[in-house]
Amino acid sequence: MNAPASPPRGLLGVRLLRLAPENTKFGFMRFRRVSYPLSAALSIISVLMFLFVGMNFGIDFAGGTQVDLLAKSGELNMADFRAKAESLGLGPVEVQQIGRGAEVILRINEQPGGNQGEQTAIAKLREAFNNDFEFRSVDSVGPSVSAELVQSGTLGVVVAIIAVLTYLWFRFEWQFAIGAIIGTMHDLLLTVGFFCVTQIEFNQTSIAAILTIVGYSLNETVVVLDRIREMMRKYKRLSTAEIVDMSVNAVLPRTIMTATTVFLALLALFFLGGHVIRSFSAAMIWGIFVATYSSIFICSPMLIYMGVRADVFDKKREEAEAAAEAKVQV
Amino acid sequence: MLRFAPWKLASVLALVVAAILLIIPSFFPAPAVEALAARLPGFVPLRHIVLGLDLQGGAHMLMQVDEASVVKSQVEALRDDVRQKMREGKIALAGGIATQPRGVLVRITDPTERARAQTLLQGLSQPIGGPLAGGNGRTLEVTQTDAGVQLTLTDAAIADKIRHAVGQSIEVLNRRVNAMGTKETMIQQQGLNRVLVQVPGLQDTTKLKEIIGQTAKLEFRLVADPGDPPNEVEELPMQKGVGTLKVQKRVMVDGADLVDAQQSFDQQTGEPDVTFRFNLRGGQKFGLVTTENVGRPFAIVLDGKVISAPVIRSPITGGTGVITGNFTVDEANNLAILLRAGALPAKLTVIEERTVGPGLGQDSIDAGKRAAYVGGILVIIYMIATYGVFGVFADIALGVHILLIFASMVLLGATLTLPGIAGIVFTIGMAVDSNVLIYERIREEAHMGRSVLSALDAGFKRAFATIVDSNVTMFVAALILYLFGSGAVRGFAVSLGLGIITSIVTAVTMTRMMIALWYRQTRPTRIPI
Numbered sequence: 005m006n007a008p009a010s011p012p013r014g015l016l017g018v019r020l021l022r023l024a025p026e027n028t029k030f031g032f033m034r035f036r037r038v039s040y041p042l043s044a045a046l047s048i049i050s051v052l053m054f055l056f057v058g059m060n061f062g063i064d065f066a067g068g069t070q071v072d073l074l075a076k077s078g079e080l081n082m083a084d085f086r087a088k089a090e091s092l093g094l095g096p097v098e099v100q101q102i103g104r105g106a107e108v109i110l111r112i113n114e115q116p117g118g119n120q121g122e123q124t125a126i127a128k129l130r131e132a133f134n135n136d137f138e139f140r141s142v143d144s145v146g147p148s149v150s151a152e153l154v155q156s157g158t159l160g161v162v163v164a165i166i167a168v169l170t171y172l173w174f175r176f177e178w179q180f181a182i183g184a185i186i187g188t189m190h191d192l193l194l195t196v197g198f199f200c201v202t203q204i205e206f207n208q209t210s211i212a213a214i215l216t217i218v219g220y221s222l223n224e225t226v227v228v229l230d231r232i233r234e235m236m237r238k239y240k241r242l243s244t245a246e247i248v249d250m251s252v253n254a255v256l257p258r259t260i261m262t263a264t265t266v267f268l269a270l271l272a273l274f275f276l277g278g279h280v281i282r283s284f285s286a287a288m289i290w291g292i293f294v295a296t297y298s299s300i301f302i303c304s305p306m307l308i309y310m311g312v313r314a315d316v317f318d319k320k321r322e323e324a325e326a327a328a329e330a331k332v333q334v
Numbered sequence: 335m336l337r338f339a340p341w342k343l344a345s346v347l348a349l350v351v352a353a354i355l356l357i358i359p360s361f362f363p364a365p366a367v368e369a370l371a372a373r374l375p376g377f378v379p380l381r382h383i384v385l386g387l388d389l390q391g392g393a394h395m396l397m398q399v400d401e402a403s404v405v406k407s408q409v410e411a412l413r414d415d416v417r418q419k420m421r422e423g424k425i426a427l428a429g430g431i432a433t434q435p436r437g438v439l440v441r442i443t444d445p446t447e448r449a450r451a452q453t454l455l456q457g458l459s460q461p462i463g464g465p466l467a468g469g470n471g472r473t474l475e476v477t478q479t480d481a482g483v484q485l486t487l488t489d490a491a492i493a494d495k496i497r498h499a500v501g502q503s504i505e506v507l508n509r510r511v512n513a514m515g516t517k518e519t520m521i522q523q524q525g526l527n528r529v530l531v532q533v534p535g536l537q538d539t540t541k542l543k544e545i546i547g548q549t550a551k552l553e554f555r556l557v558a559d560p561g562d563p564p565n566e567v568e569e570l571p572m573q574k575g576v577g578t579l580k581v582q583k584r585v586m587v588d589g590a591d592l593v594d595a596q597q598s599f600d601q602q603t604g605e606p607d608v609t610f611r612f613n614l615r616g617g618q619k620f621g622l623v624t625t626e627n628v629g630r631p632f633a634i635v636l637d638g639k640v641i642s643a644p645v646i647r648s649p650i651t652g653g654t655g656v657i658t659g660n661f662t663v664d665e666a667n668n669l670a671i672l673l674r675a676g677a678l679p680a681k682l683t684v685i686e687e688r689t690v691g692p693g694l695g696q697d698s699i700d701a702g703k704r705a706a707y708v709g710g711i712l713v714i715i716y717m718i719a720t721y722g723v724f725g726v727f728a729d730i731a732l733g734v735h736i737l738l739i740f741a742s743m744v745l746l747g748a749t750l751t752l753p754g755i756a757g758i759v760f761t762i763g764m765a766v767d768s769n770v771l772i773y774e775r776i777r778e779e780a781h782m783g784r785s786v787l788s789a790l791d792a793g794f795k796r797a798f799a800t801i802v803d804s805n806v807t808m809f810v811a812a813l814i815l816y817l818f819g820s821g822a823v824r825g826f827a828v829s830l831g832l833g834i835i836t837s838i839v840t841a842v843t844m845t846r847m848m849i850a851l852w853y854r855q856t857r858p859t860r861i862p863i
Contacts, residue, residue: 020863021719027781072694119398119683123543126687130540139537140694146685149396153820160818167810175803209753212815212826216760219811223804227771230800258774261720262767265713269763272709273756278701280388280694281756288760 023260028253032300033245033308039301043190050197059199062207063143065157067114067150069125072140073133075106082108092132094125102279107140119146157211161192164215168222176229183306184225187298191221191291198290209284217291220266224259224299231255232307244312248304263296336787336850343847349839350734353741357383360744383744386751388822389699391692392534393542399499399527400681401492405436407680408487408495412474413438415458416485423454429482437486439479451483452476462490496527499679503529509675510545529682537691549637549681550672552589554620555581557631557643573639574660581633581640586623591616595673597666600658606666608657610673617653625649634659636669688821702755709759710736717766721773721863727848728769731840735765738836739829748832751825761833767804768841772797773863780861789861790853794846801842809834 063070082101089097089110098111110129115121122144130139145153165188172181195217199206231251239247267289274285356379359367364382371380387394413431416438420427429441440455442448459474473491477484504521507529511519520532531546558567558580569578595610612620624632624646633643634657642659661669714732717725739758743750776793784792809831816827 020722021716023720074693119685122687123684127540130538134538138691138693139689140691142539142687142689144684144687146683148398149686156818156820160814163818164811164814167814168807171806171810208819208821208823209756209826212753212819212823215811215815216826216830219808220764222807222811223767226803226807227800230803234796254778255774257777258770261770261774262764265716265766265770266760266763268712268716269709269759272712273705273759275705276701276708277705277756277759278698278752280698280701280752284753284756 022257023264026257028256029249030253030256031249032252033249033305035301036305036308039297040305043194043298043302046197047190047193050193050200053200054196057200059196059206060203062205062210063111063145063150064207065150065154067122067145067147068112069115069122069129069142069144070109070111071129071133071142072102073108073110073137074140075108075137077136078106080106080108088132092128094128114147114150119148122146153208157208160211161214161218164218165189168218172222172226176233177312179307179310179312180229180233182310183303184222184229186306187225187295187303188218188221190298190302191217191294194294195287195291198287202286204283204286207283209281210287213284213287213291216288217295220292221295221298224295225303227255227258228252228299228304232304236312244308248307252300252304259296259300263292266292336853338847338850342843346844346847350737353734353737356381356741356744357737360740379745381744381747383740384747384749385695385699386749386754386822386825387532387534387688387695388690388752389695389750390534391537391690391695392532393536393539393689394687394821395531395539395542395546395684396524396686397529397531397546397682398685399496399503399529400683401496401527403681404495404499404679405487405492408492409433409436409438412458412485412487416440416455419454419458420451423450425451425454434486437474437484439482439484441482443482448478448482452478455483455485458485462488462494493526496680500527500529502679503682506676506678507531507546510671513671513675514545528685535692537689539687539689543684544668545671547682547684548672549678550589550675551637551677552592552673553585553635554587554623555583555585555633555635556623556627557581557633559630570633570635570638570640573636573641579633579640579643581635581643586632587612587616587619589673589677591619592673592676595670597663597670598656600656605658606661606663607659608661608666608670608673610655610657612653612655614653617651620653620655621649621651625651698752698755702752702759706755706759706762710762713762713766717769721769723852724769724773724849724863727845727852728766728773728841730848731769731844732762732765734844735833735836735840736762738840739832742832742836743828748828749825750829751822753822754825754829757826757829758833761830761837764808765833765837765841768797768801768837769845771801771804772842772845776861777863786858786861787853790849794842798842801838805834805838 080101082099085108086097086099089099094112094115096113100109100111101107102109112125112129115125117124126142126144129142133139165185168188169181169185172184192214195214198204199210204210228251231254232248235242235247235251235254236244239250242250270285270289270292274282274289277285359371359380360383362382367380367382371378374380410433413433416431417427420440425442425447427440427442429443432439432441440451442451456476459472459476462471462473471488471490473488473494475484475486475488477486500523504523507521511521511531518534520530522530524530531542533542536542562582566583567580568583569580571578591612593611593613593616595608598607598609599605600607611617628646628649631643631645634641641657644658657669710732714729717728717732719725721728736758739761742748772793775797776789779789779792779796780786812827812831812834816824816831819827
């Protein structure tokens with residue numbers, strides 16, 4: 005391999021930025037003795053946290069009513085506000101001040117009396133706060149809807165995993181699909197753990213975040229696996245570990261590049277996108293980090309354990325794929 | 335690598351121009367765009383981008399047809415039908431008719447009579463969907479038990495009734511809402527037994543609920559006499575004030591026969607009231623009842639609550655009457671609207687309500703814009719810093735990518751929500767992934783000693799399979815989010831999905847053209863990345 009004589013220069017002769025070192029030869033696979041126990045432990049902790057601490061379910065899934073209020077006077081005395089909210093007889097009241105200003109989010113649990121109970125609660129809240137506050141938003145989810153949202157959310161995540169697994173199974177060998185799915189499950193569990201630890205509200209946008217993380221995680225994995233498959237065809241005599249290491253090193257610059265651009269975009273969303281989608285952005289940032297880690301340290305070493313060798317690609321299939329690829333023109 | 339058909343370049347440029355044209359109207363106020371669009375033929379896609387209620391502000395209410403109330407009214411109707419049939423068939427009703435949650439039991443002890451009753455009552459069971467529709471479903475299950483004849487409503491019959499109730503409810507709600515003058519209100523069916531009402535710009539749903547939340551079943555019943563049998567009398571609450579009133583169970587005339595209702599003022603007291611007019615049948619019934627009961631109080635009952643019970647002073651035969659009840663003008667007006675639009679076939683319960691005020695909506699738009707601009711600029715700078723002139727190409731492709739997302743949203747009439755904006759910001763980071771894959775591959779190929787042209791060519795070719803694979807997985811996630819998500823989350827799925835499709839066009843096809851043109855112009859001796 006010939007390295008370029010001098011580093012290339014970009015526009016106006018400014019030296020180009022390289023976050024990832026060139027031609028790395030890190031022994032990533034050696035880390036599996038650290039990364040596997042670590043990830044296993046984190047996954048188990050996540051499950052235990054989920055079971056014993058639980059997530060902070062928003063009203064989408066837990067039912068209840070949430071209002072976003074802005075004090076018309078521009079000033080808000082939290083103690084007074086809390087006292088007034090608690091005096092309404094709507095059960096436990098959760099109050100959260102937004103920023104440092106006069107905006108506050110008030111949340112009450114599902115009211116007794118089914119769907120009608122929520123309606124009564126909204127009426128009470130309007131009566132109590134309409135004079136001094138602007139109602140910036142009112143969200144109320146009755147028991148029948150919240151149960152369905154839980155159901156469709158769970159179903160969505162499960163179906164997404166199955167669908168993508170099927171696609172990978174068609175496009176790659178089954179060992180690859182297993183590796184990818186273990187990585188995805190890992191990311192999923194750690195994201196759940198993230199919600200448990202931070203107690204960030206888990207709502208409908210969190211489901212969106214989770215599915216996007218699943219998508220991103222698979223995206224990362226596919227890029228690495230694609231290269232591993234290519235390398236396996238090329239270097240039939242190398243061991244699987246060597247091939248996986250070579251492949252991960254080869255795609256490393258791209259992995260770092262893409263993770264950075266996505267991270268930059270999400271960072272802007274987190275700080276500037278407003279409080280309504282902050283929990284979404286936070287979960288996504290965590291997800292990008294975890295997905296990048298798992299594609300390198302979890303999915304790829306799986307192939308070693310699964311006993312994938314270069315000879316899994318029998319001649320016929322390889323030719324068929326080569327023909328198919330040749331047809332694909334940009 | 336270097337050659338591409340001129341028509342390809344032309345079509346990409348045409349696409350960009352078309353996208354810009356589609357987006358331009360969205361920079362102008364929506365009403366102005368609509369006014370202009372109304373004067374153009376329908377196929378011209380001159381539209382404003384549709385903003386979700388979370389961005390433009392408004393109310394969203396999901397209501398469910400109350401199954402219990404549908405079943406209850408069906409059981410009551412069944413009881414009346416059974417009584418009628420038995421009378422026609424001259425079968426003595428010794429044990430009476432017991433109503434059950436899902437049907438009625440006709441108590442008959444004599445086995446031969448019981449058998450006769452079963453055959454007779456079998457006639458009440460109708461094929462579902464009316465006699466003309468196919469299928470072998472029926473509305474009733476008629477069986478003999480030791481106690482008598484059991485009639486049970488089938489699941490299919492109830493489902494059918496609920497389906498009808500939803501359809502009717504939508505008609506009634508539309509009439510009511512139109513009468514209120516909120517023209518942008520959207521009312522549509524959701525699932526099997528639900529109605530979704532969306533009103534852009536509405537903040538306080540209290541008034542809306544007064545209009546759409548009421549069944550508005552109007553009944554005229556006689557106030558009970560001390561001599562009436564106790565099982566034909568019930569005690570109903572007063573709508574205003576406290577206390578109850580004993581009225582007869584029998585409904586003399588009901589609101590179904592009303593043809594008009596208007597808010598008016600009492601000529602003597604000047605108080606607001608509601609003047610109503612019956613159709614011919616209702617007018618005759620009303621005339622008959624009032625003639626026979628002069629001097630008795632006549633209760634006006636709305637949804638099980640007594641509005642008032644004026645004394646009938648003289649027979650009312652003209653088919654018109656007045657409802658008084660200490661109304662304010664608003665209340666009288668609402669009642670008139672409700673009576674004109676007709677009663678809902680069943681009770682509707684609000685099961686989900688979301689309102690966003692215009693303040694929060696605008697804040698969300700501003701915050702989303704800020705995040706998009708800053709995120710975009712960071713990515714643009716980073717790409718140029720890393721890839722130089724190739725980074726510029728990627729950034730141009732990124733700009734077109736965002737343009738195409740918005741344009742396709744306008745074209746498809748898709749709704750832009752706050753999560754949708756989040757999706758677009760995310761795809762800003764994600765769209766350059768294809769460029770990164772290609773560029774890194776080009777670098778690798780160049781490092782392996784290939785010539786510039788051959789490295790470019792191999793980079794594009796080899797990266798393409800990976801780009802397809804990785805985008806398909808992302809697209810599947812977006813698709814499933816769209817299918818299973820609801821409300822605003824769908825907006826995220828839409829922008830994510832569209833973003834994936836457009837990013838392949840822009841990051842692969844467009845970048846390739848730009849690099850080819852650049853190569854022809856500069857004939858570089860080495861890859862500049």
